[in-house]
Amino acid sequence: xxxxxxxxxxxxxxxxxxxxxxxxxxxxxxxxxxxxxxxxxxxxxxxxxxxxxxxxxxxxxxxxxxxxxxxxxxxxxxxxxxxxxxxxxxxxxxxxxxxxxxxxxxxxxxxxxxxxxxxx
Amino acid sequence: xxxxxxxxxxxxxxxxxxxxxxxxxxxxxxxxxxxxxxxxxxxxxxxxxxxxxxxxxxxxxxxxxxxxxxxxxxxxxxxxxxxxxxxxxxxxxxxxxxxxxxxxxxxx
Numbered sequence: 578x579x580x581x582x583x584x585x586x587x588x589x590x591x592x593x594x595x596x597x598x599x600x601x602x603x604x605x606x607x608x609x610x611x612x613x614x615x616x617x618x619x620x621x622x623x624x625x626x627x628x629x630x631x632x633x634x635x636x637x638x639x640x641x642x643x644x645x646x647x648x649x650x651x652x653x654x655x656x657x658x659x660x661x662x663x664x665x666x667x668x669x670x671x672x673x674x675x676x677x678x679x680x681x682x683x684x685x686x687x688x689x690x691x692x693x694x695x696x697x
Numbered sequence: 698x699x700x701x702x703x704x705x706x707x708x709x710x711x712x713x714x715x716x717x718x719x720x721x722x723x724x725x726x727x728x729x730x731x732x733x734x735x736x737x738x739x740x741x742x743x744x745x746x747x748x749x750x751x752x753x754x755x756x757x758x759x760x761x762x763x764x765x766x767x768x769x770x771x772x773x774x775x776x777x778x779x780x781x782x783x784x785x786x787x788x789x790x791x792x793x794x795x796x797x798x799x800x801x802x803x804x805x
Contacts (some may be wrong), residue, residue, distance in 0.1 A: 621785065621796060621797075622736075638793035640698065682789070688741065
């Protein structure tokens with residue numbers, strides 16, 4: 578069974594750094610890109626970027642480029658989303674996801690989400 | 698970047714009725730790589746339709762997708778109580794992938 582299991586909820590202060598994780602299981606981790614998707618409170622879905630775990634090639638949405646970093650450690654089948662300096666506006670639910678049938682297919686497997694709260 | 702515009706923003710219908718949701722793209726979606734997903738409160742999104750008209754595994758046949766190029770439609774033939782949720786279209790044919798703003802399907 579394909580599973581994406583994300584790390585737990587985080588509460589941080591503005592300016593702090595953070596890394597959240599997404600562990601894949603039940604499939605060949607290096608065969609599927611992992612995407613990250615943001616959902617701000619009461620709002621819609623926003624695609625942030627993706628990573629090819631086989632070579633760590635990344636592709637970002639212009640809206641998020643430079644503010645977040647996506648990485649992966651294929652030895653432990655885990656992808657990461659990290660911030661070096663959080664803002665209050667980063668408060669959101671973050672989902673990782675992968676293609677349902679192939680790396681380039683529609684996002685069909687999703688993690689359970691990680692809630693990030695940034696507040697002073 | 699392809700902008701996806703969904704309409705209506707909110708759709709109020711009763712169980713048993715037919716629902717028609719629209720998604721319009723600002724430019725042609727490559728290879729009709731347009732998906733529809735459903736999201737219920739407190740849950741992750743669930744893929745319903747991919748490549749404009751193919752149902753994902755396990756999705757009931759009352760859900761159907763149609764369209765190509767820039768205009769796409771999700772139809773739910775007869776609404777069940779569990780279908781009331783928010784629906785998003787997403788294009789994955791070109792980077793950056795983008796989502797529509799969502800259509801909330803609510804019980805009338």
